[in-house]
Ligand SMILES: Nc1nc2c(c(=O)[nH]1)N[C@H]1C(S)=C(S)[C@@H](COP(=O)(O)O)O[C@H]1N2
């Protein structure tokens with residue numbers, strides 16, 4: 309389908325490029341190991357483990373999908389490649405980590421300290437990737453090196469970058485949205501099509517607040533990346 313005629317989801321406007329974005333707290337936090345993938349699998353599992361070589365052997369997929377940030381900007385037609393979450397779950401998590409019955413509350417932790425949860429059933433959708441590449445390049449520190457989640461049906465904040473660990477829990481006891489940000493910013497599913505931006509607040513208010521905050525967050529993230537790049541090219 310020609311994307312120019314595909315309407316954006318409710319409350320979103322088109323932004324011309326995928327720029328580094330996120331919560332201000334993480335603007336100057338970066339991955340400590342950006343060049344090789346290693347994922348800790350933990351939580352209510354019989355056998356917690358860390359995978360690297362096993363992950364490298366999974367089949368790779370490419371997909372083109374639109375990216376929707378909760379602050380109302382969307383970037384169309386982002387080309388990702390990586391491993392389907394469902395392959396990772398079926399070929400690594402189930403046989404090797406052996407999650408307990410009902411461990412369907414999944415927490416992703418980033419190397420920068422960011423964390424967000426997803427429901428297992430949402431992660432098993434065919435368009436959910438653990439991505440290593442974007443638009444023909446390996447992920448850089450801007451977009452989540454070495455590995456990030458891509459779940460196009462869910463707002464950007466669920467798409468955790470710089471993945472360090474993936475935890476499978478039976479309940480949400482071991483998780484909170486990064487402090488000091490309020491829990492109400494974190495909808496348990498955050499589906500774009502249903503405009504599940506946040507909890508409790510009316511949609512019109514959430515749009516208004518986020519739209520106002522967006523330029524500040526963008527500026528902060530840009531500045532953070534510039535500082536990182538200056539430090540790492542100066543060496
Ligand atoms: N580790 C980590 N993942 C994160 C964030 C972050 O600050 N740290 N920000 C989230 C938000 S709010 C958005 S919109 C997307 C932005 O992805 P991008 O920087 O590749 O555009 O990453 C999400 N994943």
Ligand SMILES: [Mo]
Pocket residue numbers: 329330377378379463464465
């Ligand atoms: Mo976002």
